[in-house]
Amino acid sequence: MTIPLLTAAALTVDLGTRNPVRILDGISFELQAGRTLGVVGESGCGKSMTALALIGLVPEPHRIGGSLRLGDVELNTLDAERRRLLRGKRVAMIFQEPMTALNPVVSVGQQIAEMLEVHEAASTSEARRRAIALLGQVGIAAPGERAPAFPHQLSGGMRQRVMIAMAIACRPQILIADEPTTALDVSVQAQILDLLLELQRREGMAMLFISHNLGVISEVSDEIMVMYAGRIAEQGPAAEVLARPTHPYTRGLITTMPDIRHRQRLLPVIPGAVPDPRHRGQGCSFAARCAEAEDICSEAVPALRGHLHRAACVHA
Amino acid sequence: MSEIALEPAISVWTLRWRRLARDRAALLGLAVLILLIALCVAAPLFERTLGVSATDTDLFTRFSPPGDGHWLGADDAGRDEFTRLLQGGQISLSIGLLGALGSSLLGTLIGAVAGYARGKTDMVLMRITDGIISLPVLPLLIILAALDLSKLGFSQDFIRSGAAGYWRIVLIVTLLGWTGVARLVRASTLALAEREFVLAARAQGASAWWILSVHILPNAISPVIVATTLAMGRVILTESALSFLGVGIQPPQTSWGSMLTNAQELIGNAPELALYPGLLILVTVIAINFVGDGLQAAFDPRTDSR
Numbered sequence A: 001m002t003i004p005l006l007t008a009a010a011l012t013v014d015l016g017t018r019n020p021v022r023i024l025d026g027i028s029f030e031l032q033a034g035r036t037l038g039v040v041g042e043s044g045c046g047k048s049m050t051a052l053a054l055i056g057l058v059p060e061p062h063r064i065g066g067s068l069r070l071g072d073v074e075l076n077t078l079d080a081e082r083r084r085l086l087r088g089k090r091v092a093m094i095f096q097e098p099m100t101a102l103n104p105v106v107s108v109g110q111q112i113a114e115m116l117e118v119h120e121a122a123s124t125s126e127a128r129r130r131a132i133a134l135l136g137q138v139g140i141a142a143p144g145e146r147a148p149a150f151p152h153q154l155s156g157g158m159r160q161r162v163m164i165a166m167a168i169a170c171r172p173q174i175l176i177a178d179e180p181t182t183a184l185d186v187s188v189q190a191q192i193l194d195l196l197l198e199l200q201r202r203e204g205m206a207m208l209f210i211s212h213n214l215g216v217i218s219e220v221s222d223e224i225m226v227m228y229a230g231r232i233a234e235q236g237p238a239a240e241v242l243a244r245p246t247h248p249y250t251r252g253l254i255t256t257m258p259d260i261r262h263r264q265r266l267l268p269v270i271p272g273a274v275p276d277p278r279h280r281g282q283g284c285s286f287a288a289r290c291a292e293a294e295d296i297c298s299e300a301v302p303a304l305r306g307h308l309h310r311a312a313c314v315h316a
Numbered sequence B: 001m002s003e004i005a006l007e008p009a010i011s012v013w014t015l016r017w018r019r020l021a022r023d024r025a026a027l028l029g030l031a032v033l034i035l036l037i038a039l040c041v042a043a044p045l046f047e048r049t050l051g052v053s054a055t056d057t058d059l060f061t062r063f064s065p066p067g068d069g070h071w072l073g074a075d076d077a078g079r080d081e082f083t084r085l086l087q088g089g090q091i092s093l094s095i096g097l098l099g100a101l102g103s104s105l106l107g108t109l110i111g112a113v114a115g116y117a118r119g120k121t122d123m124v125l126m127r128i129t130d131g132i133i134s135l136p137v138l139p140l141l142i143i144l145a146a147l148d149l150s151k152l153g154f155s156q157d158f159i160r161s162g163a164a165g166y167w168r169i170v171l172i173v174t175l176l177g178w179t180g181v182a183r184l185v186r187a188s189t190l191a192l193a194e195r196e197f198v199l200a201a202r203a204q205g206a207s208a209w210w211i212l213s214v215h216i217l218p219n220a221i222s223p224v225i226v227a228t229t230l231a232m233g234r235v236i237l238t239e240s241a242l243s244f245l246g247v248g249i250q251p252p253q254t255s256w257g258s259m260l261t262n263a264q265e266l267i268g269n270a271p272e273l274a275l276y277p278g279l280l281i282l283v284t285v286i287a288i289n290f291v292g293d294g295l296q297a298a299f300d301p302r303t304d305s306r
Helices: A047-055 A080-086 A108-120 A124-137 A156-168 A186-203 A214-220 A238-243 A248-256 B012-021 B024-041 B043-050 B081-117 B119-133 B137-146 B156-160 B162-177 B179-193 B196-203 B208-244 B256-266 B272-299
Strands: A006-015 A021-031 A036-040 A062-070 A091-094 A174-178 A206-211 A223-228 A231-237
Touching (some): A021 A047, A021 A062, A021 A206, A021 A231, A036 A047, A036 A214, A047 A062, A047 A091, A047 A174, A047 A206, A108 A124, A108 B208, A124 A156, A156 A186, A186 A206, A206 A214, A214 A238, A231 A238, A231 A248, B012 B024, B024 B043, B024 B081, B043 B081, B081 B119, B081 B179, B081 B272, B119 B179, B137 B208, B156 B162, B162 B179, B162 B208, B179 B208, B208 B256, B256 B272
Parallel strands (some): A036 A206, A036 A223, A091 A174
Antiparallel strands (some): A006 A021
């Protein structure tokens, strides 16, 4: 293994001041250049909060614990201004909904050019020229004619391509993609995934790919991190986790993927919902929904066990 | 590829202008304003070609009826009423514009900072706003009118020149008028700051000022432009009130407000001297309100798309 670009170690996030709620608890992972970590879990599992913690935009008021290192720089103690200059430049992010993540009154070319003006002090004409080149790179035909268009004049797929162009404008080392294909229809999803993977190969970026869709995750990821209620349920090499899931939650997620080869009258579900982070109890937070739960499960939070392929379950 | 055929990219401003151009009342208001401004700017030209003066007193032509170069007659000091109205218009209209712009700029700045910073900054700025809104305007104006500028370190030359009165009005209007715009902009900023493209901009490393100026204000500007046009009418009326109280424009300069003030003593002899500036103020304010209504419609995306 090479030296990781980014290392999270026992990362915790508490929101609120008077009655802080632990939103993320003990998140540890590494991002390697040119590799993709897929983060999967239901809504409210802390996937997006992990992304926000990475770029340092956790909503105020908050307290962050543990360690987050970019190369040999500790990000959690970095001052705000230096942290801001890393955003977009070394760590960039793509959002789920390209319509709302683009400014409706600024042309898309201008929005890409801004990135270069902010981070590289590029002149207006230089930034414009490079913005058009970037639009071409993300597969937009006739980029020169599209650059003056406003977001509402583009299709969903093209808007997401614009978002990607903005994210890669400064050639970041780490790209965070928070559900980048969820708002797109299926045929466009595949195109966007291909584009992301190709850009990653060409630029050698590390990617943190967030999705609730295990199918999408399995296509893009080298490593998988399954999150549940703000904690890691299971993590390991993608093929390993998908072929031999050891946490009941991961197994549940895999079972719920609809399979086109078998006609099913009812889609399998995991009963129940993710617990409120304020009332997680003291045991395994999945215990209430777990078919294999025993008394021991509700006594203490199980630790992550294993070496490369780890799971937080007493049965693992 | 999922590309689709598109109409050529039109800027939002082109769209807004097209919508405004379809509003007859707004266009009429705009035409009236442009005509008034053109006439006022041309005041010296009229003086020369008609051979009259807006400022020189002439006891032989006091209250002379229209005719003989005096298109609207002469006033109580024998000054030509028509060109005097135009000269007064220069001051009234420019004070209206400056005062409205000044208060809108100040209000936008304060509102944007309060809405984006939130917390204590927001609290302090909004309490100041509430404070200014709750001040009783008329007594305040009288106090400001009584303020002795020489005690504030201004030179006597400046105080005696017309500029002092002019800038005093602009300043008073600006300092009292920004509160409405500040509240508008703060509300828009609070809402816009929650939008995902602001989070996206932050994720790209944009600074607070960059986000405010590039991402928030352009999206919040519509109500501000409308409020500014409406404020112009209000400022012209405030100027009249200030001049009426004697703070305003002093002879030989004049404004519609001070002409109205002078005419009040003569209302029995020469009611037309009060009528002319009063009518001009009325027409200007109505025209500005038409334009403001038109802008409001043109800037609202719900009034059809193209």
